Amino acid sequence: MHYLKNCFITCLLFFALLPFTYSQSVYPDPQYKFVAGPGTLQDRNFYLFTLLERLPGLPSLLAKDSSLQALRNQYKQRISHPVSNGENPAVLLFSDASIQQVSSAFTRLLQQNPAPFVRLLREMRGSGLFELHARKSDGEFLNAAWKDAADGVNYIINAYTNGTGLRYPVIDSALLYVHSPAYKAGVQHLLAQVEEKDRQDDLFFQPSLQLALGLLTLSHRDEAARYEPxxxxxxxxxxxxxxxxxxxxxxxxxxxxxxxxxxxxxxxxxxxxxxxxxxxxxxxxxxxxxxxxxxxxxxxxxxxxxxxxxxxxxxxxxxxxxxxxxxxxxxxxxxxxxxxxxxxxxxxxxxxxxxxxxxxxxxxxxxxxxxxxxxxxxxxxxxxxxxxxxxxxxxxxxxxxxxxxxxxxxxxxxxx
Missing domain, CATH: 3.40.50 (Rossmann fold)
Structure with missing residues (x-):
């Protein structure tokens, strides 16, 4: 018994002294196969949205949720009424309140309809793209990834409509002057395209996502997609x-x-x-x-x-x-x-x-x-x-x- 006790203590000390890196994590999966989305630019920047759009059962579940449907309708209404500032791309930013609204909806759906989320969580963890949150519980893990994605959409909209919030403006800015009439006309065209794509089964994040991806292309900042796969x-x-x-x-x-x-x-x-x-x-x-x-x-x-x-x-x-x-x-x-x-x-x-x-x-x-x-x-x-x-x-x-x-x-x- 004394021998076993010493072995146990030795093992604890060994693992305690290991370097604290995530290389020992059971995730991600080195054989992981990525789910293909509508485009490389979206897949690289917003893989969560690709999964929500493409995994069986999830799009219909999200489209039918009353809270998420209300949020989607709210964003659609904003860009369809120019009188109420619908020409301003900032109307498609995710507010703190809307981010929390989605987090609450995800938490509720995960509890009420766990089956469609099983594969989602497996795909997310296996991909490694959310590894910074890998040790969180399923609900916290999903909501942390959602907040990251929402913040990323907001970053792009702010950066490539008015040039604010960039970490490195000198090398990251739009390659066109964002306050020029031609560029502003391009942004308005993007908003019109988002409005034209209005469909009843659109998901809550798609109007904002479409604008963000369009802005990257408009500003000639599509580097993330140039060398894939x-x-x-x-x-x-x-x-x-x-x-x-x-x-x-x-x-x-x-x-x-x-x-x-x-x-x-x-x-x-x-x-x-x-x-x-x-x-x-x-x-x-x-x-x-x-x-x-x-x-x-x-x-x-x-x-x-x-x-x-x-x-x-x-x-x-x-x-x-x-x-x-x-x-x-x-x-x-x-x-x-x-x-x-x-x-x-x-x-x-x-x-x-x-x-x-x-x-x-x-x-x-x-x-x-x-x-x-x-x-x-x-x-x-x-x-x-x-x-x-x-x-x-x-x-x-x-x-x-x-x-x-x-x-x-x-x-x-x-x-x-």
Whole structure:
């Protein structure tokens, strides 16, 4: 008995000392198959709405609910009466009261009609896109995801109708002047389209969602849909991953952080230097795969993705095999460079129970290892995508991936 008691205490101490990351969570499902919605832009930014629209039994249940139907009618009425400010896109914002109204309806429906929600919750948890809320009860989990989605719709409507609320206005703003007559006419056309699509079986969120997605297209900020599916964009590497013996390498993958051009050059000299460092480490056998990270950032409106150009440089100039290089063509910040690399590793089948290598220049890595980077991650993401950061060289460090990185960020519609 004394022996068993000691074993039990030892086990408790072992688990208590484990790093607190979500890599040990039973969710998400590495074999998860996403439900296809009406478009990639919606699926990437608002997967909850895609599930509510497409899963059997849910659309009819939501359409018949009196509380949700009243909310839907309220929004429809607002845009159909110009005299009562119906030409103002702000009428389709989700108020705090309406967000609470929907949360109460979800809580009630979950209790009264649990069957249709069983698959919804399974899909949500399996996808990983709501991983930040994964340890909450079903009701809290669903309502937290709904609030995130509602806040995301509000963010887009505010940002791309009047230019307010943007986290990074310089690189995230509409590529057209939002106060110009032409742009305002485009917004009014979007509102007219929402009104024309009025159907009795419309769901409560669809008018606002249609406006938000339309605004992203109108403002030429559709980056989130440009390279999907990533399994095809990085197809050669995905196929090579299945044949890789991971025991031969100290690290399963290397992340090379991007560096935006400041003028009209396709790839910055800093970006090239980081690629050369990473290529040297690849040739030494430190990792079998490279992830290059950087989206359409600078100059604003550039047609070039940093990651695409970095891969070209690695393959064409530095002679790294194309199948060894994957691109993250979305990230616009160091926080999301790291987050997106974790996502790619998970989705592609690269082991995430091993440390990942991260390459940059010396000054950049000083920032990554600083409290300032952690604070920024917590503020903008709500978690640290990299745990237990260790810098072992001037030009590279390693970290443990955190699967909360799979969480969709509805406050970043260009790279959710």
């Amino acid at each position: 990533m399994s095809a964009t990085n197809g050669d590497a995905y196929r090579q991953i299945k044949k890789t013996d991971w025991s031969k390498y100290p690290y399963p993958v290397m992340l090379i952080l991007g560096a935006s051009p400041v003028a009209k050059e396709v790839l910055s000299e800093t970006g090239k230097s980081r690629c050369r460092t990473g290529a040297g480490l690849y040739q030494k056998g430190l990792a079998p795969f490279i992830i290059v990270s950087g989206g359409h950032v600078r100059p604003v409106g550039t047609p070039y993705s940093e990651a695409v150009e970095m891969k070209k440089y690695l393959v064409n100039e530095l002679k790294i095999p194309a199948a060894a290089v994957m691109i993250d063509p979305y990230a616009r910040h160091t926080t999301t460079n790291v987050r997106n690399a974790v996502r790619i590793a998970w989705r592609s089948g690269i082991p995430v129970n091993k440390r990942m290598l991260c390459v940059s220049d010396a000054m950049h890595l000083v920032y990554v290892t600083s409290p300032l980077f952690k604070q920024r991650c917590m503020t903008e993401l709500g978690y640290m995508p990299a745990a237990d950061i260790e810098q072992t060289d001037l030009y590279y460090l390693s970290f443990v991936p955190d699967l909360r990185s799979l969480q969709v960020n509805t406050f970043d519609p260009l790279d959710p």
